[in-house]
Amino acid sequence: MKPRILSILYIVLLAPTLLFAQETGTLTGTITQEGKAPLQDVNIYLPTLSRGTSTDKLGRFKLTNLPAGQHDIHISFVGYAAVQQPVMIQANETTVFNATLKPGDLLLEDVVVQDQLVQETNTLSQVDIRLRPINTSQDILRMVPGLFIAQHAGGGKAEQIFLRGFDIDHGTDINLEVDGLPVNMVSHAHGQGYSDLHFLIPEIVGTVDFNKGPYYAAKGNMTTAGYAAFHTRDALDQDMIKIEGGRFGTFRNVNAITLFDKQDGDRRSNAYIASEYFRTDGFFDANQNFNRLNLTGKYTAYLDGNQVVMVGLSTFNSRWDASGQIPERAVAAGDITRFGSIDPTEGGETSRSNAWIKHLKTLDNGAVIENQLYYSRYDFNLISNFTFFLNDPVNGDQITQREARNIYGYRGSYTLDHTLGGLPLQSEVSAGFRYDDVNDIHLYHTRSRKVSLNDIARGDIDETNLYAYLQETLHLTHKLSINAAVRLDHFTFNYADALTPGYDRQSVSKATVSPKFNISYNATRKLNVFVKSGIGFHSNDTRVVVAQNGEDILPKAYGVDAGATVKVSDRLLLTASAWMLYLDQEFVYVGDEGVVEPGGKTQRQGLDLSLRYQIMPWLYLDGDVNLTDPQAKDAPEGEDYIPLAPTFTSIGGLSFRWKNGINGSLRYRYLGDRAANEDNSVKAKGYFLADAVLKYTRPKFEVSIVAENLFNEAWKEAQFDTESRLQNEIDPVSEIHFTPGTPFIFKTSISFFF
Template sequence: MKYTILHFGMFLFAIHIAVAQGTLTGVITNSENTPLPDANIFIQSLQRGTSADKLGRFQFRNIPPGDYNVTVSNIGYASVSQQVIIKDGETATLTTALTPGGLLLSDVVITGQPDHDANTISQVDIKLRPVNTSQDILRMVPGLFIAQHAGGGKAEQIFLRGFDIDHGTDINLEVDGLPVNMVSHAHGQGYSDLHFLIPELVDHVDFNKGPYYADKGNLTTAGYASFLTRNSLDQNMVKIEGGRFGTLRNVNAINLLKRNEGNKRENLYIASEFFRTDGYFQYNQYFNRINLMTKYNTTINDNQTLTIGASTFTSSWDASGQVPERAVESGVISRFGSIDPTEGGETSRTNAWVKHTVAQDDGGIFENQLYYTKYHFKLISNFTFFLNDPVNGDQITQSESRNIYGYHGNYHRESLLGQKTLLSKIGAGFRYDDVNDIHLYHTRSRKQFINDVARGDIDETNLFAYVNETLYLSHRLSLNAAVRLDHFTFNYTDALTADYKKQSVSKAAVSPKFNISYNATPNLNLFIKSGIGFHSNDTRVVVAESGEDILPKAYGIDIGGTWKLGNSIIVNAALWTLDLDQEFVYVGDEGIVEPSGKTSRKGIDVSIRYQVAPWLYFDTDVNLTDPKSKGEPEGQDYIPLAPTFTSIGGLTFRMKNGLNGSLRYRYMGDRAANEDNSVVADGYFLADAIVKYTRTRFELSFTAENIFNTKWKEAQFDTESRLFNEAEPVSEIHFTPGTPFFLKAGVSVFF
């Protein structure tokens, strides 16, 4: 009996010990009472860290009673340490407002949150790297390369993780929750034109690689990038820049309303961008772009925020296109000349969105967003010159108009499963693309219509839902399991058939994910990521293939970690593999369907950020990839234009006297341009420099691109073409020459 009493007493004591824990919660803001998402909170004596959520909130559970020193930090802000007393079964609250400060890598905290490994690098880069164009914004993703090959107004060609992504087939891009990718686009699946984003307004870049994230669906195979614009402006700004080749740029950002009184915050600003350039080609590009944006953000009460945004963008340009090597080498045209100088295009996009966020009493956060986009596109191209039509030439025009309607909502909450912390997130939404008069037709000299190739209307609907659960087995080890369901309905009406007939196909995809994160030490987080993703095919492919193999899956695994060495070096590295199923591709330039087969990619990504001195920083990204086509004989299994070795990096300095700048490089190695590597796309090494002098009321800037005036090929394709005077076609590299040495200067005024 006495042993039973003793055992019962020990059991009660064990329960007491388990329950004798406290909780620490709080909110992190800046000095203007604006929440700081991803701010770092660290309890030194327990060696436990976490990050603030979208409302700046954080929570530690199961803290033993005691007196603790808690450090709060965020890149670009002065860190703060405070004493907090934790009592049995009670919740302590810590509210901290951070003030702007120096950029110190010592402020970075390595957490065990599965989706924060790459964002640790992102927090540093957005504060450190100079951003002058929307192209620079895309380069925030480590290992991502871009190429422009149509006069500056066309969306960039994207390369990442051994993919020639074209204009967006295998990367999911968003701005403020709005999709950038255009599905079933006139020019190519996933076409992503980011030129409607004003780079000076970008506040945060959320990116990650691979198909491992349940809230990212269609096109998330190589990875995703989500750009968030500022909710408020620190100050008004007027910027004017000018440079070689008739380049002029003006950016204005003005506060219309700025009120911060207690817990009430209200901000409204308007911004504009005007850009024009003649370009460095023989024929004037006449490129111009106009952007307008406004954004309103307010706290309805202590637990609710409302954001309303609107933007509009328009652009037009002439282009010199890709030129064949033989024409340049024989002197038919110069390096910056053109076979068909009547190429070009025009596009516009108008967006409106509203987002409501509410924090509930149980700690959950409920987010809802509605959005609408009106889009217009017209592109005139000539890739083969006189191959198909020796009289009129092979110029084509692609055009479309579309409306996009969408909604996405999610609810996430932290709770207890026994004594373990469980972070749950569920979400759902839809996207409906109403594409009118999607058109491919043969033209001459941009104006003369010759004949239709393809024409019709597309309706594409994507319904989705997901469940994402993260179980923290300890403050070091977490398991993440998730599943996403996508359902598509594809409708196509062919306008070139005699009778009206709507072709319709429906298909669903289930995408499971499983990730492990382990904080081996306070400065080392290890992870294993695995998951299945997909990208949809063009609606015209779907109906042509009767719904077979139209949502090809991607199977990925990443193994790696994030390591902080001392207070000055951060390393993020991963070994990865990614396999894609059979798919069919709609070739928008020809209006035909082609199979592309199965592929396999494996590689290693390494990113290093090093604070050499309080004022000097070094960064580099190195990416090695082995991309192969499956089922092909050895030596015939190269994937055309897939990058195998890329690196981006540089040195950045920031002096206390306001002088700051950066010397940056980009390197892409030679890569196969066809399946047997008998044609090679030349690699290149480029260097750019930026110097700025920043004071309270103004900033002077000087930018030099391609400082060594390297002759390089920005975009390259192995294309069969025929010139006007040739009897037989020739297959060889066709390229767009990269920018020569370019210099621009600018002045910004703050008030």
């Protein structure tokens, strides 16, 4: 009797261990698109186990500790037909399940609410790319929820950006990348972080990875309000020729051609080239004479199923004339129309050529190692006149800003999925550098664009950023994940002033540490709750750094977000977050004047709301509302407004797709009134605009009509409270100076696919 009792106790105690060991297995695989490359961020879900994940950069996924037996697997990705079928998990074994997805209808039900720390690319980017009309590079930036842009120099200058209560100028507080190439120009002739995206051809954009706040270790300098990383297509879905024309002498041609597409077993290689030519006279009284040419090529090779090599080459050139910003008083007096100019000789030219190579490889232990080298050659020449005859009553105040720059960079990372105490853990370590060699960065006083009167500032800049970061993502349960990271950035700033009597090179070095901590909880397949926190920074201009002897040159940004994404139904997706961002003291180099100005501490807090609703299988509604309370902390009450900081913005619209090929959208943009100076005594007027697109799409061609500013609203795109003096005035006047927004304009296009 006693031995029998002991045997029963032994079986009872040992059975769970044996059961666990015998009844769990691993599921892994690769998801690819039909006849093309692997797909990243595909949703993998096992509904009976409430377990899910998403694919990585190589299209791979892995789920561990799954009970042995048969389970249904659901695979979905926006714009592709979903796959649902049973899979058998073998005990103590790894089951391999590969799948190929075919293009399908755009269904919101295919969007899965994923762990914020697992999914690398923001899910909504794919939805928005397919639903929103993309006509120019500017439209790409507008896809980021809550982001507004304003052009105020003839179409060729980088746009002014607004996001989360920031007037970001041309990119000081948003990190922008294209295929791993940095877009932001540090210590730029016109402004810190200057970001010109016009070298990107909209039709070859594949995905847009975007997020807000300083919470991401992989994103360093300028990532305070957020970041946007654009990824071009690895392969073309089809070759195309597009011809577009419209009012004001507007013409655009886009070509995208596959050079070759080969497959030999596990090896596959693809290469394509694309071009864009754009020109317009513009809607101003003075001809804009705007011309832009883009050429780009990309090669992608998948080797033996565990390696990828990518090579990219591109070049871009544009030139234009500009009417510039004009004072309200000149329009009110009838001296000029709202499309007129005070100095019609403004304008500019710029060019950029890029080359990069990237290599990804899976090691024997399952880790992924990634390396990228890049180089950019950049030239810039901008002629502006903001104050007219304020400083020089005879010749006027026209200035020219010029630079020639070489950018060299490298980034490498090692990512490993392993366990910690039996819990899944992903570790990533990364390091890299960026070196900017800026030659003859020059600000000088000119007349009529050609006559050089005197130098204001001139010199050479060398700026180096070395960085490294470590981040760990631990899955405490199948629903709860935490991410902890720390990033180290070291800068060396060198400036040789060419206007001093002797050779004078000033050098300053500084380092900063940026910790991050994020939590994600997938309560259900339809609800994710998150809290994000972290410290970010933006560097100041090298000329600021040496002028301030290295003090307060890397001002920090402290941020926290708390929110949730909920899929209310198969057709309704909502995201809401409350956030706060606090910025340290900073110094600002005013490139238009060649001086250093102090700036104080600021605090911003707000609420972001996003809605995506599929009203019917063919009809979609999307909307974004962003509320912000920006405040200068060191200023007295009533004088603590942040000039031009947006407080209320909203973007949205209706899109439809009929099976007969007719599709289109009706969209709106709203920007509320905002303070134009520190005491809110001068306001920048808001606007409400509506645009429409109508297309007829067939397998071999597409015809489209685009109408912008449907109601012909007389709106002001860029606005500044500026002190200026006209030639016939004795005393200067401070008031709103503006660039008029686009009047009603229509464009038609035809595209051929083959």
